[in-house]
Amino acid sequence: DADVTQTPRNRITKTGKRIMLECSQTKGHDRMYWYRQDPGLGLQLIYYSFDVKDINKGEISDGYSVSRQAQAKFSLSLESAIPNQTALYFCATSDPGHPEQFFGPGTRLTVL
């Protein structure tokens, strides 16, 4: 079974709709991250959480919100989706003291 899972894997929605992307992990890591990937721009950090009560904004948090429901679960919400939020979204995890991060399979989101 995959250590980091994301649902849904693909989603098409319309402008103005609320969308939630979910991430679960079985690695037992405290730290979780949400990134978006656009062609030619690499991975950009949206939000990160070092534990259930510690949530921080990344480089591009505008238009997004997150919820850390448990150590193993970290959700990303788009309150009112817009077309330029069309991208690949990845969740990642890491352990404190270890910089390497482990990624989920991604969610392909299209906003029409």
Next chain:
Amino acid sequence: QKEVEQDPGPLSVPEGAIVSLNCTYSNSAFQYFMWYRQYSRKGPELLMYTYSSGNKEDGRFTAQVDKSSKYISLFIRDSQPSDSATYLCAMSAIYNQGGKLIFGQGTELSVKP
């Protein structure tokens, strides 16, 4: 100027060639250097991880870090078609930036049979 710069390619080589992938960076606080491989429609997977300067070898892959030049490289020997993917460099100054990784744009590699 971005903190981490990586030539996006695409880079196309024949099977068996030696591939050199590179990144430059501007933040001298970076201490941890990683290479990720990302196949089409998949998440990035950690390939190599190096702390500070020096070389690290794993099979056909060698990672090099030159902190004095702020330059890192990934070499792939005897390249195979299965190496065709996008390669992302990533860096961290774990204490200064709370463990956040800064990624390059990724280099798309194609190895032709």
